[in-house]
């Protein structure tokens with residue numbers, strides 16, 4: 058391979074509107090600046106990815122294609138792309154990274170369409186791999202988190218643990234994206250919303266979560282003044298007025314959060330912000346920190362409530378510290394601080410009596426709404442993640458659940474929906490269970506329309522509320538066709554699918 062080889066970092070379509078900056082590729086690109094000839098190519102703006110990416114590879118004479126792959130529609134596009142590209146460009150070195158290949162490495166490499174998978178966060182390791190491919194650096198054997206095929210076997214190098222510090226990573230090269238404004242959507246938070254990411258991993262090991270097999274309880278974060286520097290920079294450069302922190306667990310350290318809020322206030326940076334937390338962590342935050350968060354612009358927090366049953370929280374391995382009472386206390390605490398909680402629930406895990414389990418969850422969600430009617434409720438259907446040895450995955454396997462053995466099988470409709478968590482191929486969930494979940498969700502979304510839908514006018518909101526009120530009051534959720542029609546007519550947005 059020649060020096061200064063052309064490298065394309067490709068981001069397959071991840072959304073149909075409200076695009077976000079392709080963070081994984083900005084993170085990788087930051088390390089390539091002034092060292093490699095590379096381009097970030099965002100498939101969100103492609104109409105025909107196969108033709109357009111092929112032509113980009115051809116016209117650049119590119120030798121390396123790095124693709125970031127999340128499960129769901131991104132995976133669908135990626136499989137079709139590599140199948141085509143492998144055939145057309147036999148010399149092209151194809152590298153996949155991101156959540157799907159990190160968790161399903163073998164099936165990706167066995168396809169023969171992908172040469173390398175890099176697992177977990179790999180800013181430094183990606184450079185090592187490029188050096189190796191250039192023949193002027195690290196030996197392949199010494200690159201952490203790298204997987205590939207060799208002599209008919211798949212080789213996995215252990216990831217780097219503990220996670221490498223990230224304070225000293227270079228700033229992201231936003232200018233590589235062209236017009237950054239097209240990524241700054243109008244949202245509930247503000248007129249120009251930027252997505253940022255300030256930490257890797259999570260110190261917990263919930264047994265349904267795709268983060269755990271990758272990070273195994275590791276967590277590393279950028280310090281608060283640095284995060285404030287980054288916020289200040291995007292505010293000044295791009296006129297950003299709202300930030301979504303996409304970290305798995307932004308609020309892990311109360312000290313970091315408190316310092317960050319103080320930094321924003323001291324520097325008089327005016328942004329509205331949002332992040333993801335665990336209920337038991339946030340519930341322990343002192344009132345003065347919650348108050349500083351609110352003053353500094355924190356308007357909404359996404360919280361993995363998961364379940365209203367102590368038994369199921371245990372099955373999900375919520376660390377033994379999250380109980381249904383924690384969630385209820387937090388709902389009340391955040392109401393006092395005028396921070397909207399977005400509680401997400403995972404319904405439909407394996408259970409002796411699935412119907413009874415679902416009824417219990419529905420009753421609990423109603424209690425949350427009673428305590429804090431402003432709470433947003435996000436309902437996911439449980440989709441297994443390959444966490445060998447976890448109680449939940451063991452239960453799923455006992456019920457006959459198995460992941461596909463061939464990469465192309467992920468294209469089948471039943472698998473493509475698994476990670477959208479709308480219609481999973483989990484044998485213990487029968488169609489009427491899914492109906493029960495979705496019907497309740499429909500009625501709930503009518504009685505309490507989401508705050509995050511900025512297109513929903515006051516009139517439409519009242520119309521929805523009126524249509525859902527009698528069903529919610531009587532607990533009659535079955536066949537809510539009239540509400541579904543209204544939702545379709547209004548193009549009601551679902552944060553669980555479209556982001557927040």
Ligand code: B12
Pocket residue numbers: 070071072076077078079080081082084085122123124125126127128129130131132152153154155156157160175177178179180183252254266267268303304305442476477478553554555556557
């Ligand atoms: C932002 C985001 C989105 C955005 C994506 C838009 C965008 N432009 O980024 C939106 C809202 C659209 C989205 C949608 C979905 N998402 Co999403 N998303 C995320 C989120 C919050 C951040 C990802 C990110 O950018 N991180 C920051 C970067 C810097 O870190 P990183 O991605 O880990 O990248 C590093 C490494 O992975 C690696 N890497 C990544 N790509 C590549 C490529 C190469 C070549 C190499 C070498 C390395 C490499 O190197 C990077 C630097 O170290 C993650 C959770 C999280 N906190 O990571 C979930 C997450 C990835 N999403 C998830 C899911 C399930 C989805 C959906 C399928 C469904 C849903 N309900 O959300 C949809 C479908 C999207 C689609 N069309 O395919 C899951 C995946 C779970 C799993 N089973 O694997 C996650 C983990 C959330 C979760 N905890 O459940 N998502």
Ligand code: SF4
Pocket residue numbers: 259260261262263266267268269305306335361
């Ligand atoms: S706290 Fe959240 S991010 Fe961390 S392991 Fe549990 S579900 Fe995953």
